[in-house]
Amino acid sequence: MASVAHGEEVPNRRVILKRYVTGFPTEDDMEVVSGTARLAVPPGSAAVVLKNLYVSCDPYMRNRMTKHETPSYVPDFVPGEVLVNFGVSRVVASGHPDFKVGDLVWGITGWEEYTLIPNPESFFKINHPELPLSYYTGVLGMTGITAWAGFFDVGKPKKGDYVFVSAASGAVGQIVGQLAKLTGCYVVGSAGSDQKVSLLKTKFGFDEAFNYKKEQDLNGALKRYFPHGIDIYFENVGGPTLDAVLLNMRNHGRIPMCGMISEYNQEQPEGQRNLFQLVAKRVRMEGFMVFDYFGQYRKFEEEMVGHLKERKIAYVEDVVEGLEKAPAALIGLFYGRNVGKQLVAIATE
Template sequence: MEVSNKQVLLKDYVVGFPKETDMILSSGIISLKAPEGSEAIVVKNLYLSCDPYMRSCLGKPDKFSYAPSFTPGTPIIGYGVAKVVDSNHPNFKEGDLVWGITGWEEYSLITRANTFRKIEHTDVPLSYYTGILGMTGMTAYAGFHEVCSPKKGETVFISAASGAVGQLVGQFAKLMGCYVVGSAGSKEKVDLLKNKFGFDDAFNYKEEHDLDAALRRYFPEGIDIYFENVGGKMLDAVLLNMKVNGRISVCGMISQYNLEKKEAVHNLFCLVSKQIRIEGFLIAKFFHLYPMFLDYVIPFIKEGKIAYVEDIAEGLDQAPGALIGLFNGRNVGKQVVVIARE
């Protein structure tokens, strides 16, 4: 019952910008039989998700990080879609399709199977459960609807808007009748926001020498809601352009992840003078809403009212490059690694 198991291991803790060489391809041996006396499952991994939060997991344990560091010499872990090969858990049986935290390897032994969710809707692409129907989609949904309390007609700005979360937040906002502008890092991505995802407007932040002026141009009366994915200079400029009683949902700050010395934010007094509410969130707080989220989003997908773009990397050996690509803007849409297709 033992088979060879190709894996992606963390070589050592990463400082600064990560490189593909910080991860190594290896091969181990795994039993396809779940240990007796446990409630473990063994899964065959099909799709892996590359997510910005994983950058902090590449570094040494940090009191500011909300996700545990990976252990050098062991497989990287992250969200993925898998098929159950063997199960001692009462909620799963052989052949079930599931999504949850798994290893960057061909097969994984999952000892905490209660953290996995069985996939019931199989009439949509399975890869969607790494994104729009998984953690990413829930992040966009909860961060916008639950944290921001949006209202029809409000103005919404989204940074890193062509990414996995940003593209969905913008479309959720449009479905509510909001005015939506996004920023991205290339002409291709700006065109995608306007022509594929239906944003009212978008701009390339790399071409703007004055972000404050750019935001005043797109939001002459100010911003009601800012969905924060970037941090740093963008956050500083946004604070100057928020309306009174505006709301900021802090999902991430990708511009800061690889910096040993973080950029200062100078305009924080705007939080006081404009009575702005700023709230960071972790998706674990909202997973109890997952059934309601599926009821909300699946009809929109099937009716073609939500567009969704994936950036597909084929094969486990492409996983290190796919992950690193998140931090230099190489990906367009949700970055997915395909190990095997069901």
């Protein structure tokens, strides 16, 4: 990368939302526009300017593209403004005593080349730059701690538990399955292609996996793979999968609710028909937010770095090069085009 002087004004491409979305989003709902950024912070402020290296594509971004009458847990995107999500960045200007020029950080940044962050205290410094920096958009970032917190704190696994993971080859699912195996559980995952099913069994060590698109009867499929029932279902998709799982839960089972990607693009979400199973089997279904666990991030980071370095956890990324490809990469999540964690490389380190 060519060097730039402090305070210089530089080109700054950015991805904006063109309009609010109903139904499935399209690339045309977003636009890559040109702008400029100044590599300086306001005098006397604690702001930082970040050079963004990688940004993450995550399904929850779809919810932010619709105008909601009732506020959600994160604010809606605003048409004409830059999209934001988790990313990996380098500090290029700083007025904050804890962040110096050259620091590598991860946190919520803009889908753009440079971002001014008025208060960087929600950012985490990267402690292990010897590992690929892209890992901090996934296995060592938001999706990794999502898997770790949801599985261990909400799922409360025990050795020998029967665990089912939907969207199992995705950013969160692949990690959940491997953490379950390290805990001594029996693990089955579902995915949307034979390639992904093979990945689950050969790369990630799942005991079994199946292509849900080839199963006419999800209830029957789960009975095949879990003749004794399911102790923990890590929920990523909702819809018919959740309905089928509810019929196959064991007494006192646990369902960490992480996401429901099958319903994000529906104007009227599907209702669940088998919720009484929660009562009959004394099942606990609990939603959780990863933000609630950021106070435990350092503990998580050291545990996960250990697993990665000891090759106890494998990790697969789907990286596209260039900010102009970010809209297509995000849309691809809802069609299952990605294999592993989807992210965008904006600049080389």
